[in-house]
Amino acid sequence: MKADLLIHGGTVIDPSTGISGAFDVAVSGGKITGVFKPGTAVVEAGQTLDASGSYVSPGFIDIHTHIYEGVPAMGVAPDRVGIDQGVTTVVDAGSSGAANFDDFVRRSIEPSKSRVYAWLNISAPGLVEGRSELADLTKLDPKEVLAVIERNRDAIIGIKARMSGSVVKTSGIRPLQIAKDTAREAGLPVMVHIGNAPPQLGDVLDLLEAGDVVTHAFHGKAGGILSPDGGLIPQAVRALERGVLFDVGHGSSSFSFDTMKKAKELGIDPYSISTDLYLENLERGPVYSLALTMTKLLAMGYSLEQVVAWSTVAPAKAIQRENEIGTLREGAEADITVFRLVQEPVSLTDSEGTTVRYDQQLLPQYTLRAGAIHHVQHK
Ligand SMILES: [Zn+2]
Structure with a gap:
């Protein structure tokens, strides 16, 4: 199959379909065109995004x-x-x-x-x-x-x-x-x-x-x-x-x-x-x-x-948009977030000023909006 973009090597989490684990995601024309086990489909992709070590979820x-x-x-x-x-x-x-x-x-x-x-x-x-x-x-x-x-x-x-x-x-x-x-x-x-x-x-x-x-x-x-x-x-x-x-x-x-x-x-x-x-x-x-x-x-x-x-x-x-977004289902908008769970100590403060310590942090790496890749910069 042909695709504009193949996101490969990542761990997919898509609660809308229950898909979770090592999967590749294909995108064409700004839409999701497939989510499949690595190696089970030959994809000729115009562009690839290496998501090794990262999670891939609906945007x-x-x-x-x-x-x-x-x-x-x-x-x-x-x-x-x-x-x-x-x-x-x-x-x-x-x-x-x-x-x-x-x-x-x-x-x-x-x-x-x-x-x-x-x-x-x-x-x-x-x-x-x-x-x-x-x-x-x-x-x-x-x-x-x-x-x-x-x-x-x-x-x-x-x-x-x-x-x-x-x-x-x-x-x-x-x-x-x-x-x-x-x-x-x-x-x-x-x-x-x-x-x-x-x-x-x-x-x-x-x-x-x-x-x-x-x-x-x-x-x-x-x-x-x-x-x-x-x-x-x-x-x-x-x-x-x-x-x-x-x-x-x-x-x-x-x-x-x-x-x-x-x-x-x-x-x-x-x-x-x-x-x-x-x-x-x-x-x-x-x-x-x-x-x-x-x-x-x-x-x-x-x-x-x-x-x-x-x-x-x-x-x-x-917001009654579940057929278009919030999912990696085939045909949905290719709105996707690629993120990491970075293992490092972090202090988390609520609105009451209470602080808790935690040992990992969710950090987005890429935002894909209708298939267009946007690199997330961290200060
Ligand atoms: Zn408000």
Whole structure:
């Protein structure tokens, strides 16, 4: 067979197909054309990539980032947290709303090599006019939101509502009701940011349906998913039973080793790993990258297969793109991450300032976006 590119010598991990072990991957025309045992197919490849000593997985997907560069000031260029860091798909989580989504498309989607999607903020200005975007309910215009979604079905994968005290002020649960009604009409999920009350987390969770995403699910603030007696709050139990998805959304103040450890002991795993990367926590930590966030989950005792699944097939499903990305299935986009597990001591710090030591680090080497190879530089 002929191929544009053959990635050979690596260890493939593709949780979407269950393929794991020594396999070669063939790519043509920007699509995956085959995954096979070395030596079982003669491939005439235009280009080869030696992945010896490395892992080859579907391209990493980060469903919570802020990549509306410079607007607001927290936003970073998509490729900085995308292909420059081994991540093939980055999803902006509500930086823009109906009033400025066209500008987001021009500024962040069109010039980027990374694949970019967006959760549209239910509030018209998104995060551009400050961080209390749900305090004034006149900024929430479902008709306008639906019109912008209709014009941008290829880019908008859901609606974002940030449900914490400093964002909603006295609006209570109302912004989420509006976001849910609008999302239901559009046939899309919502991503809800959780944090400090009000509103109460239980009231937020009770409004969510199968496929809706709770980001910052494992934060260490008061009023989270754990009850004082150490179990899950009953609304969280019911939300998980309904199929609500708990996403990491690390951020500057929203991931706690302690909460994650207690959840793990209760058998509650993350559905997906995301970063909430923006300028501050990209440059000064504690987040830095999706790869480092994945390393933190490895350090908590999860397996490499689990951590890769939560960064590939799971987030692809959460944004309803699992037929195109998050998989090495034949015919899928050739979005691929080649990475190493480097054996070296590393200090890992969560949002609470707790540091754990670990003996290895996940480091991306190559990001392949639709088959184009991008070499990841480490500082
Ligand atoms: Zn965020």
